[in-house]
Amino acid sequence: MRASQKDFESALRQVKLWKKDPGNEVKLKLYALYKQATEGPCNLPKPGMMDLVNKAKWDAWSALGSLPKETARENYVDLVSSLSAASEPPSPAKPAADGEQAGGDLVVTSENHITTITFNRPAKKNAITTQMYRDIMLALQAASKDDSVLTVLTGNGDYYCSGNDLTNFTDIPPGGPEEKARTNAVLLREFVDYFIDFPKPLVAVVNGPAVGISVTILGLFDLVYASDRATFHTPFSPLGLSPEGCSSYTFPKMMGPSKAAEMLIFGRKLTAQEACAQGLVTEVFPDSTLQKEVWTRLRAYTKLPPNAVRTSREVMRSKGRERLHAVNAEECEALRQRWLSEECASAVLRFMSRKAKL
Numbered sequence: 001m002r003a004s005q006k007d008f009e010s011a012l013r014q015v016k017l018w019k020k021d022p023g024n025e026v027k028l029k030l031y032a033l034y035k036q037a038t039e040g041p042c043n044l045p046k047p048g049m050m051d052l053v054n055k056a057k058w059d060a061w062s063a064l065g066s067l068p069k070e071t072a073r074e075n076y077v078d079l080v081s082s083l084s085a086a087s088e089p090p091s092p093a094k095p096a097a098d099g100e101q102a103g104g105d106l107v108v109t110s111e112n113h114i115t116t117i118t119f120n121r122p123a124k125k126n127a128i129t130t131q132m133y134r135d136i137m138l139a140l141q142a143a144s145k146d147d148s149v150l151t152v153l154t155g156n157g158d159y160y161c162s163g164n165d166l167t168n169f170t171d172i173p174p175g176g177p178e179e180k181a182r183t184n185a186v187l188l189r190e191f192v193d194y195f196i197d198f199p200k201p202l203v204a205v206v207n208g209p210a211v212g213i214s215v216t217i218l219g220l221f222d223l224v225y226a227s228d229r230a231t232f233h234t235p236f237s238p239l240g241l242s243p244e245g246c247s248s249y250t251f252p253k254m255m256g257p258s259k260a261a262e263m264l265i266f267g268r269k270l271t272a273q274e275a276c277a278q279g280l281v282t283e284v285f286p287d288s289t290l291q292k293e294v295w296t297r298l299r300a301y302t303k304l305p306p307n308a309v310r311t312s313r314e315v316m317r318s319k320g321r322e323r324l325h326a327v328n329a330e331e332c333e334a335l336r337q338r339w340l341s342e343e344c345a346s347a348v349l350r351f352m353s354r355k356a357k358l
């Protein structure tokens, strides 16, 4: 099968997520194939004998002779996929050595029939930018059609996600705050609709604290596995906001109205154990074993007959879907109005001037 540009880009992202160093020999092979695939045959002058690293790279690239770019691209994808299949579960993305984040703010990988969407903005506690909302929708769209059985959301770094990036509210378009609020409401509704309609089991691996919209949409997930370091916080009132992600419906249903009110109206932060007791979290794992235990379990789940899994999920979900869409629409309209409120504007300003933290 010929590798497309998309396969190639996905392989490049995958390499950046590898936890283990694959060793110099593999790195040289990957380097040479990458250069051949993107630039064609090596026509650089040979580095001097003492320039050991660049000479090794030059040798590896030159050894590919006139291999066509497309073949190099294919060989690169094949090599990455063979090495990934033999490797450990997908590891959280690592910051690059120079402090830049590898793979962009959102990293999507697919292996062992699991598509993993990783928030990868650890320096900002994985706060979700407008672009990330769009990329998550694209990733969900692709995952709904790929050969994966499960789709996982997780975070890179010490946080799972600090919720909506509060600077999303600051770029006001020519139509003024009303236009901004209207556009955001439409986009938010579309974003949440993706989760309501997603056809495969959705799993959250909550590796650390979760805030705001990253908590509320958990009510639309099938499984929520959490580190014992995770906390669950929806500080809507202090921000002049109201709940979203269908949480005004899913949370009371799941934990009862008064526990839901404590979280959604009064902003009580839950520990992972409390969230588990309230039904928001499926199971809590010691932080040190979370990755190993969860990924082993998820891989076992992918071996179940996929059509049976989908059918069971569909019969569990179909009855509530219409209701969820109605709730989503109502929540987005309430938020459209909240975004135009003085209470919300002052909360965002307080955060921007760093006087306010949760």
Ligand SMILES: CCCCCCCCCC/C=C\CC(=O)SCCNC(=O)CCNC(=O)[C@H](O)C(C)(C)COP(=O)(O)OP(=O)(O)OC[C@H]1O[C@@H](n2cnc3c(N)ncnc32)[C@H](O)[C@@H]1OP(=O)(O)O
Pocket (backbone or CB within 6 Å): 123, 124, 125, 127, 128, 130, 133, 134, 162, 163, 164, 165, 166, 167, 168, 184, 185, 187, 188, 191, 211, 212, 213, 214, 235, 236, 239, 241, 244, 351, 356, 357, 358
């Ligand atoms: C397609 C749809 C588009 C529509 C767009 C609108 C959609 C709206 C969706 C619904 C709206 C709201 C729902 C929510 O999610 S409300 C919750 C919002 N989140 C917060 O209020 C959290 C704010 N952050 C904090 O209180 C603290 O940062 C923290 C998370 C408690 C961590 O504290 P810390 O002391 O450990 O770390 P700190 O130094 O503060 O943070 C490190 C840097 O990260 C930046 N940062 C953290 N969180 C956010 C955030 N949510 N938005 C923007 N930036 C964030 C923080 O500013 C630091 O940056 P810097 O180092 O100073 O540059």
